[in-house]
Amino acid sequence: MYFSAAPYRRRLAALAALFLIICLVQREDGFAAERSAPLSGEYQVKAAFVYNFIKFVTWPSGEASTGGAVRLCILGDLPDAAPFFDLNGQEIMGKRLHIVQLREPQEARTCQILFLSSSLSRRLPENLELVRGSPVLTVGDTDGYAQRGVMINMYIENKRVRFEINAETAGQAGLRISTKLLSLAGTVHGTPRTGK
Amino acid sequence: MHFSHPFERKASILVVSLIALMAAAGPPVWAEESVPVQEMAQEGVPVPAQIERTGPEGAREPQQHQALRDLSLEELMEVEVQTVVSASRYRQKVSEAPASVTIIAARDIQKFGYRTLADILRSVRGFSITYDRNYQYLGVRGFGRPGDNNTRILLLVDGHRVNDAVYDAAAIGTEFVLDVDLIERVEVTRGPGSSLYGSNAFFAVVNIITRGAKDIGGVELSAEAGTQGAYKGRLSYGASGQKGQEVLLSMSGFTSAGGRLYFPEYDPNNPLADARASNGGYADNSDYDRFRSAYAKYEHGGLQLAAAYVERTKGIPTASYGTDFNEPGNRTTDGRGYVDLQYSSRIAGGAELTLRTYYDWYRYDGDYLYTGTLNKDRAVASWYGGDIRMTTRLLNAHHVIVGSEYEVRDRQDQYNANVSPAFLYLDDHRSSSRWAVYAQDEITVSPIFLLYAGIRYDRTSTFGGTTNPRIAAVLTPIENGTLKLLYGKAFRAPTVYELYYEAPPSMLSNPTLQPEQIQTYELVYEHDFGKGLRATASRYSYSIRNLITQTFDPSSGSTSYQNQEKAETVGTELEVQKTWPNGADGRLSYAFQKAVDPKTGELLTNAPKHLAKLNLVVPLVRDRIFAGIEEQYTGPRTTIAGQSTEGFAVTNLTLFGRGRQRTVQASFSIYNVLNKKYADPVSGDLFPLDSIQQDGRTIRVKLTYVF
Numbered sequence: 001m002y003f004s005a006a007p008y009r010r011r012l013a014a015l016a017a018l019f020l021i022i023c024l025v026q027r028e029d030g031f032a033a034e035r036s037a038p039l040s041g042e043y044q045v046k047a048a049f050v051y052n053f054i055k056f057v058t059w060p061s062g063e064a065s066t067g068g069a070v071r072l073c074i075l076g077d078l079p080d081a082a083p084f085f086d087l088n089g090q091e092i093m094g095k096r097l098h099i100v101q102l103r104e105p106q107e108a109r110t111c112q113i114l115f116l117s118s119s120l121s122r123r124l125p126e127n128l129e130l131v132r133g134s135p136v137l138t139v140g141d142t143d144g145y146a147q148r149g150v151m152i153n154m155y156i157e158n159k160r161v162r163f164e165i166n167a168e169t170a171g172q173a174g175l176r177i178s179t180k181l182l183s184l185a186g187t188v189h190g191t192p193r194t195g196k
Numbered sequence: 197m198h199f200s201h202p203f204e205r206k207a208s209i210l211v212v213s214l215i216a217l218m219a220a221a222g223p224p225v226w227a228e229e230s231v232p233v234q235e236m237a238q239e240g241v242p243v244p245a246q247i248e249r250t251g252p253e254g255a256r257e258p259q260q261h262q263a264l265r266d267l268s269l270e271e272l273m274e275v276e277v278q279t280v281v282s283a284s285r286y287r288q289k290v291s292e293a294p295a296s297v298t299i300i301a302a303r304d305i306q307k308f309g310y311r312t313l314a315d316i317l318r319s320v321r322g323f324s325i326t327y328d329r330n331y332q333y334l335g336v337r338g339f340g341r342p343g344d345n346n347t348r349i350l351l352l353v354d355g356h357r358v359n360d361a362v363y364d365a366a367a368i369g370t371e372f373v374l375d376v377d378l379i380e381r382v383e384v385t386r387g388p389g390s391s392l393y394g395s396n397a398f399f400a401v402v403n404i405i406t407r408g409a410k411d412i413g414g415v416e417l418s419a420e421a422g423t424q425g426a427y428k429g430r431l432s433y434g435a436s437g438q439k440g441q442e443v444l445l446s447m448s449g450f451t452s453a454g455g456r457l458y459f460p461e462y463d464p465n466n467p468l469a470d471a472r473a474s475n476g477g478y479a480d481n482s483d484y485d486r487f488r489s490a491y492a493k494y495e496h497g498g499l500q501l502a503a504a505y506v507e508r509t510k511g512i513p514t515a516s517y518g519t520d521f522n523e524p525g526n527r528t529t530d531g532r533g534y535v536d537l538q539y540s541s542r543i544a545g546g547a548e549l550t551l552r553t554y555y556d557w558y559r560y561d562g563d564y565l566y567t568g569t570l571n572k573d574r575a576v577a578s579w580y581g582g583d584i585r586m587t588t589r590l591l592n593a594h595h596v597i598v599g600s601e602y603e604v605r606d607r608q609d610q611y612n613a614n615v616s617p618a619f620l621y622l623d624d625h626r627s628s629s630r631w632a633v634y635a636q637d638e639i640t641v642s643p644i645f646l647l648y649a650g651i652r653y654d655r656t657s658t659f660g661g662t663t664n665p666r667i668a669a670v671l672t673p674i675e676n677g678t679l680k681l682l683y684g685k686a687f688r689a690p691t692v693y694e695l696y697y698e699a700p701p702s703m704l705s706n707p708t709l710q711p712e713q714i715q716t717y718e719l720v721y722e723h724d725f726g727k728g729l730r731a732t733a734s735r736y737s738y739s740i741r742n743l744i745t746q747t748f749d750p751s752s753g754s755t756s757y758q759n760q761e762k763a764e765t766v767g768t769e770l771e772v773q774k775t776w777p778n779g780a781d782g783r784l785s786y787a788f789q790k791a792v793d794p795k796t797g798e799l800l801t802n803a804p805k806h807l808a809k810l811n812l813v814v815p816l817v818r819d820r821i822f823a824g825i826e827e828q829y830t831g832p833r834t835t836i837a838g839q840s841t842e843g844f845a846v847t848n849l850t851l852f853g854r855g856r857q858r859t860v861q862a863s864f865s866i867y868n869v870l871n872k873k874y875a876d877p878v879s880g881d882l883f884p885l886d887s888i889q890q891d892g893r894t895i896r897v898k899l900t901y902v903f
Contacts, residue, residue, distance in 0.1 A: 047264075159440070
C-alpha cells in the first residue's frame with residue numbers, strides 16, 4: 001500500500017497537459033456541437049407568467065395609472081429573483097414595468113402587483129392584511145397560497161407551471177380577471193367577477 | 197505537514213497558489229438581488245426533494261428569457277421547467293424542515309471529483325467513512341461500528357428504499373446501485389426518520405435524486421482513467437418526446453486493478469506475524485474492484501418508471517474471516533436491481549396523492565479460500581411492495597401527510613458451503629412481511645412558530661409492532677434566525693443475517709433478537725447573515741438501547757448477535773456556508789462528538805471525537821474552469837483492539853473545466869494530494885488486522901462529451 005510517488009510524476013504531468021489542451025481547445029469551441037435547447041429555469045418561466053398575467057387583469061380605473069408605470073414588487077426572498085429583474089423597464093400594455101424588491105412590507109400598497117415569496121409563508125396573513133381592499137394583484141408560488149387568499153398562485157405539475165386563482169379576493173380588491181385567464185387556471189377558488 | 201518528497205512540496209505550492217488565487221478572486225461585487233433561498237420539497241416528509249440553488253451557474257440566458265416573455269400563456273404552459281422530481285410535491289425551505297439537512301448537488305460532484313457515494317458523504321458535516329478494502333462504512337455523528345454494513349442509515353433513490361432484505365445494508369461504495377454521474381442531488385437528513393420511514397432510518401436518511409433526461413439531452417459519453425489501473429466508462433442517453441415523455445438510459449462499467457498492498461501482520465519477517473504470513477507481507481492482485489451498472493427511467497405526466505441494476509466484484513486483500521493471505525480468489529460479488537413505478541397526481545381540494553409499487557432483488561456471493569478449499573457464502577433476496585401517500589393542506593394552518601406501506605420479502609435466503617470436499621454449513625430459507633401506517637401534521641401555530649407532530653406504526657412478521665413519534669418546533673424569533681427543537685424516536689429491526697446466520701461452532705444464530713431503539717434530542721440554530729453567508733449550530737443528545745452487537749461468548753467459544761449494549765452520543769456541530777457572486781462557494785464545518793458506552797464511560801470504537809471539513813470551489817476562469825479544494829480532518833479513533841489510530845487530514849484537489857456550449861467537460865483530480873498515510877479501524881472479521889492503511893495519493897482524469 002505504500003506507493004512511491006516518482007513513477008506517477010510523468011503520468012501526472014501528461015494528464016495535466018491533456019487537461020490543459022482540452023480546456024484550450026474548448027476555448028475556441030472547436031468541437032462544440034450544438035446541444036439541444038437548454039431547459040428553462042423555473043423562475044424564468046414564472047417571471048414570464050407574471051408578465052403575461054398583467055395582460056389579463058384590469059385594475060380599477062384611475063388606480064393603475066401611476067404615471068404610466070406598473071410596479072411589480074417582490075416581498076421576501078425568491079430562490080431566483082433575477083428573471084424578474086430582467087423584466088425591469090419592459091413595456092406592457094403601454095406602460096413601463098418597474099420591478100422592486102420591497103424592504104418594508106408596508107410599501108406593498110404602492111404596488112400594482114405584489115409577489116409574495118414562500119419565505120414569508122408564515123407571515124402571509126399579516127402581509128395580505130396590508131394590501132386588503134387595495135387594488136393590488138397578489139401573486140405567489142407556494143402550496144396553499146390561493147386558499148389563503150393570494151389571487152394568483154403558481155405551482156408545478158408534471159414539470160410545467162400551472163396556476164390557480166382566488167377570484168374572491170381578486171373581486172374584493174376590485175380587480176377584474178379576464179375569462180381567458182380564469183379558463184386557463186387549474187383551479188378557481190370563489191366566484192369570479194369577470195369581464196374585460 | 198512535513199515535505200519529505202519534492203512532489204509534496206510542489207503539491208503544497210499548488211494548493212497555496214490556489215488559495216492565493218481564491219483570495220484574489222474574493223472581493224465580491226455585491227449584486228442588489230436577494231440571496232438564493234435554500235429550498236427543499238418534502239416527499240411528504242422532511243426529505244427534501246426539490247431545491248433551488250441558483251448561483252452564477254443557473255444557466256440563465258437573456259435571449260431565451262426574452263423568448264419566454266413573448267410566448268402566450270398557452271405556450272408557456274407547455275414549457276418544461278428544470279425540476280427533477282415532478283414538483284407538485286410539498287416544497288419547503290431547508291430552514292423550515294424539522295431536521296438538520298445537508299444537500300450536495302451534481303455540481304459539487306463534478307467540481308470535487310467525487311467517485312462514489314462514499315466520497316460524497318465524506319464531505320457532509322459530522323459524517324465519516326471507513327473502508328476495509330471490501331465495503332465502505334458510514335459513521336454518523338460519532339457512531340460507526342466497524343463493519344456494521346450501514347444498517348442504521350436509510351438509503352433511498354428517488355424515494356425508493358435500496359437497503360437490501362438480508363443485511364439491510366446501505367451500499368455506498370462502488371456497489372451502490374447508481375453511477376454517481378447520474379445524481380442530481382444528495383439530500384442528507386440527520387436524526388431519526390422512523391416516524392415517516394420506519395426501519396433503518398436510525399441516524400439519517402440519505403435520499404438520492406436522479407438527473408432528468410432533459411438534463412442529458414442527447415448522448416453523453418464519459419471516460420475516466422486513474423492510478424491503480426482504474427478505468428471507467430459511461431454511456432447515457434436522454435430524450436424527450438412531443439407529449440412530454442422523457443426517457444433516460446445509462447450504462448456504466450468500471451475496473452480497477454488495485455495496488456500492491458503491504459500488511460506487516462502478514463510479513464513473515466515480523467516476529468508477531470500471523471500464521472498465514474507469506475509473500476513478504478504483500479497482497480498482490482487482490483485489491484481489484486469491478487462493476488457494471490445500468491439505469492433506465494421513463495417519465496410521463498405524473499408517472500415514473502425506473503429500473504436499476506448493478507453488479508460489483510471486489511477482491512479481498514485483507515485475508516478476512518481467517519482466509520488465505522495473498523489469494524486473489526477471495527472476493528465478494530454484490531448484485532442488486534429494482535423496478536419502481538410511481539404515480540402522483542393532484543386530487544380534489546389541492547391534495548396530492550402518490551402511489552408506488554416496486555420489485556427488488558439482491559444477491560451476494562462470497563468466495564473464501566481456506567488453505568485452498570473454496571467456501572461459498574451466499575445470500576439471495578427478493579421483495580416487493582407498495583405504498584400510498586397523501587399530502588394536503590387543511591384549514592390554512594395544517595399541512596398533513598398520511599400514508600401506508602406494505603412489503604413482502606418473499607425470499608431472504610442464506611447459504612454457506614464448502615465446494616470440495618462438499619460440506620453444507622448453512623441453508624436457511626426465510627420470508628417475512630411488514631406493513632406500516634404513518635401521519636404527520638405541520639401546524640402553523642403562529643407566524644413565528646411551526647410545530648411538527650408525526651407518528652408511525654410498523655408491524656413486522658418477525659418481531660411484532662413498534663411505534664415511533666417525532667415532535668419538532670421550528671421557531672423564527674428574529675427575521676433571519678431559525679431555532680429548531682427536535683425530539684424523535686427510531687428503530688432498526690434485526691436483519692435476517694443477524695437473526696439466522698449460523699456457522700457452528702464459531703457463529704450462532706439468535707432468532708429472539710428484538711429491534712434496537714434510539715431516542716434523540718436536538719437543538720439547531722440557523723442564521724442567514726445575508727450576502728450568501730449562512731451559519732448553523734447544532735447540539736444533540738442520542739441515547740440508544742438494545743443495540744444489536746456481535747458478541748463473543750468465552751464459555752462456548754462462539755459469537756452471536758445480542759441486544760446488549762447501550763450507547764450515548766452527545767455532540768456539537770458548527771457549519772458556515774458562503775456563496776460569492778463570482779461563482780465561488782465554500783463550506784466549513786466542525787463537529788465535536790462523543791459516543792460512549794454508558795456502562796464503562798469509554799469512547800465507542802471508530803468514534804472520532806473531532807471532525808473538520810472544508811469544501812471550496814473557486815472559479816479560475818468564470819463559468820469555465822473551477823478549482824475544487826477539499827480538506828478533511830478526522831480525529832483519533834479507537835480500534836476494537838483498544839489501540840488508537842492517529843488523527844489525519846486529507847486534501848483533495850480537482851480542476852474542472854467545461855466548454856462554452858457545455859458539450860465537453862473535463863476534470864483532473866488528485867486525491868490525498870499530500871500522500872498522507874492514515875488508517876481506518878476495522879471489524880473483528882479482519883483479525884489480526886485492527887486498522888487498515890488507506891490509499892496514498894491517487895489521480896483521476898475524466899472527460900465527458902455530449903453529442
